[in-house]
Amino acid sequence: MSALLRCSKCVMPSTRPDTPFINGVCSACLTYERRPSVDWDARRGELLALLDRHDGRVLVPSSGGKDSTYQVLTLLELGADVTIVTARTCHLTAIGRRNIDNLARYARTIEVTPNMTVRAKLNRLGLEMVGDISWPEHAAIFSTPFNVALDTKHTLLMYGENSQNQYGGPLGSEDAKQLTMRWRSEFGGFLGLRPADFVGIEGITERDMEDYMVRANQSAPIEAHFLGQYIAWDSHRNAEVAMAAGMKVLLPTNANWWAAENLDNAQTGIHDHAMFRKYGFGRGCQQISVDVRAGRITRDAAMNYVRVWDGLFPMTYAGVERDEMLERISLSPGKLMADLDRFTNWDICEKQQPVGKVVLKEFAHAG
Amino acid sequence: MLAKRIIPTMLVRGRTLVKGERFNGWRSIGHAAQAARIHAARGVDELCILDIAATAEGRGPDLDLVRELSDGCFIPITVGGGVKTLHDIDALLRAGADKVCIGRSQHIIPAASDRFGKQAIVASLDYGPNKGTPWQSMEAQGLEAFGAGEILLQAMDRDGLMCGYDLATIAAVSPAVSIPVIASGGCSGYADMLAAFRAGADACAAGALFAFTDDTPKGAAQYLKTHGLEARL
Numbered sequence: 001m002s003a004l005l006r007c008s009k010c011v012m013p014s015t016r017p018d019t020p021f022i023n024g025v026c027s028a029c030l031t032y033e034r035r036p037s038v039d040w041d042a043r044r045g046e047l048l049a050l051l052d053r054h055d056g057r058v059l060v061p062s063s064g065g066k067d068s069t070y071q072v073l074t075l076l077e078l079g080a081d082v083t084i085v086t087a088r089t090c091h092l093t094a095i096g097r098r099n100i101d102n103l104a105r106y107a108r109t110i111e112v113t114p115n116m117t118v119r120a121k122l123n124r125l126g127l128e129m130v131g132d133i134s135w136p137e138h139a140a141i142f143s144t145p146f147n148v149a150l151d152t153k154h155t156l157l158m159y160g161e162n163s164q165n166q167y168g169g170p171l172g173s174e175d176a177k178q179l180t181m182r183w184r185s186e187f188g189g190f191l192g193l194r195p196a197d198f199v200g201i202e203g204i205t206e207r208d209m210e211d212y213m214v215r216a217n218q219s220a221p222i223e224a225h226f227l228g229q230y231i232a233w234d235s236h237r238n239a240e241v242a243m244a245a246g247m248k249v250l251l252p253t254n255a256n257w258w259a260a261e262n263l264d265n266a267q268t269g270i271h272d273h274a275m276f277r278k279y280g281f282g283r284g285c286q287q288i289s290v291d292v293r294a295g296r297i298t299r300d301a302a303m304n305y306v307r308v309w310d311g312l313f314p315m316t317y318a319g320v321e322r323d324e325m326l327e328r329i330s331l332s333p334g335k336l337m338a339d340l341d342r343f344t345n346w347d348i349c350e351k352q353q354p355v356g357k358v359v360l361k362e363f364a365h366a367g
Numbered sequence: 368m369l370a371k372r373i374i375p376t377m378l379v380r381g382r383t384l385v386k387g388e389r390f391n392g393w394r395s396i397g398h399a400a401q402a403a404r405i406h407a408a409r410g411v412d413e414l415c416i417l418d419i420a421a422t423a424e425g426r427g428p429d430l431d432l433v434r435e436l437s438d439g440c441f442i443p444i445t446v447g448g449g450v451k452t453l454h455d456i457d458a459l460l461r462a463g464a465d466k467v468c469i470g471r472s473q474h475i476i477p478a479a480s481d482r483f484g485k486q487a488i489v490a491s492l493d494y495g496p497n498k499g500t501p502w503q504s505m506e507a508q509g510l511e512a513f514g515a516g517e518i519l520l521q522a523m524d525r526d527g528l529m530c531g532y533d534l535a536t537i538a539a540v541s542p543a544v545s546i547p548v549i550a551s552g553g554c555s556g557y558a559d560m561l562a563a564f565r566a567g568a569d570a571c572a573a574g575a576l577f578a579f580t581d582d583t584p585k586g587a588a589q590y591l592k593t594h595g596l597e598a599r600l
Contacts, residue, residue: 131401196586
């Protein structure tokens with residue numbers, strides 16, 4: 001069966017999707033090691049030329065968080081005409097609201113809120129069908145900005161990091177500078193579930209799903225790029241820049257290692273816990289692995305952290321109680337746990353009795 | 368006219384959904400239950416689940432996995448990987464499989480067909496680029512004579528590449544046998560399926576297409592119908 005092996009340099013497990021290991025080292029570490037050989041000055045030149053080709057007009061998909069704030073401030077500094085577009089999260093938190101408003105002090109912001117009754121259905125169905133409560137949020141993040149670009153006649157979108165570069169991906173994918181429609185379908189968090197699949201379920205219509213699809217483009221082609229492929233990405237630097245610009249931080253749950261990430265959606269804790277059950281790593285493991293690569297913490301210390309905290313079930317997330325979050329989408333705790341169990345990888349996880357806590361076998365049977 | 372079938376293929380290693388190229392370089396792309404539940408909700412014609420690790424790990428089929436994936440799933444499921452004995456087939460059918468795909472241990476097909484009925488036996492004909500189509504036609508005829516109910520015609524050198532089906536082999540094998548032939552390997556879109564059906568395939572299997580693109584089995588059926596083929600919507 002597929003055993004869980006950990007990268008010998010960081011603490012990411014081999015069970016993370018699309019993370020090939022070479023000689024025991026994960027693709028994220030291999031990419032990180034190659035960073036010094038990248039000519040970042042040349043990349044910066046490419047970015048300036050890209051902005052020039054689009055008359056300096058750029059639309060920045062944003063959550064108001066650390067990376068978004070860094071993207072906006074960096075592009076403004078380069079002289080770009082920046083418009084921010086924010087697709088509404090599934091359950092916007094108070095701190096998330098505050099950070100969106102903070103960033104709006106720097107550039108014009110367009111916020112798009114879909115029908116939230118439909119969104120709640122998609123949260124429940126996403127959890128039930130693919131074990132991902134955040135399915136509609138991912139779909140919206142990779143659809144709404146394209147549709148707004150059409151409406152506002154923008155031809156350039158600037159996303160933040162290429163997640164394959166930062167966290168690992170199939171060999172070659174880490175070099176992608178452009179977010180293509182194929183990238184969107186393959187890596188955009190759809191998990192093989194397509195917007196058209198929801199039509200007809202619980203009264204969901206094709207019109208309802210338009211918020212989660214990219215409209216056919218009859219005008220100028222829209223290019224979407226990753227800023228992290230032109231300017232070396234550093235989450236901590238981004239957080240420092242963002243905090244200096246007024247962004248607020250909060251450790252959303254003890255299962256997270258960083259206090260400056262994923263603060264805007266109260267459902268994210270459930271998404272991350274489901275990820276832990278499916279793939280053997282939670283948000284904390286992913287974040288602390290970035291810090292191991294950067295030499296901010298030792299691998300041993302990171303392993304100790306992961307052993308204790310990774311995958312902890314979040315009873316509150318970013319200040320929102322679990323039951324309050326579930327009530328908003330009419331999901332019972334029992335149904336939540338049944339859905340989570342269905343998508344748990346029992347090859348690598350087990351339940352500890354008597355409380356039923358799900359833990360990795362790797363640690364349950366370690367001395 | 369019999370409806371043409373569209374069959375999503377899931378390759379699994381344990382509970383991990385994987386995808387490779389040319390039966391190699393396996394990428395882990397998610398949890399097997401995700402794809403199984405999506406295709407069940409879609410009500411696809413049929414689902415093919417192949418365990419790529421069973422033979423390599425020297426074990427039989429993962430019956431727990433088949434039970435999990437078939438639980439609450441009301442579509443026909445074909446399961447393959449690690450099938451070596453009649454006992455394996457019996458156990459798989461009891462665990463929730465509707466058909467069993469036999470790859471390496473094809474000597475058990477006659478007995479399996481006798482005991483479980485040929486409708487439950489799919490013979491996998493995996494071939495590389497080195498053998499000509501006459502050889503594959505003869506092998507297909509042999510599998511039919513053994514008692515196979517269907518042939519999964521897998522072009523290994525096209526697997527995962529999304530470069531189109533091997534139309535020449537489909538056109539050679541399909542008329543050589545009277546049992547259904549499932550084209551597999553290379554599908555990059557609805558037009559490839561149309562071409563395979565026109566070449567003589569009775570069903571089209573696709574893995575990467577449904578994992579990596581916005582194309583869906585329903586979209587494929589609609590496309591085929593607009594081109595004059597019978598497909599179930």
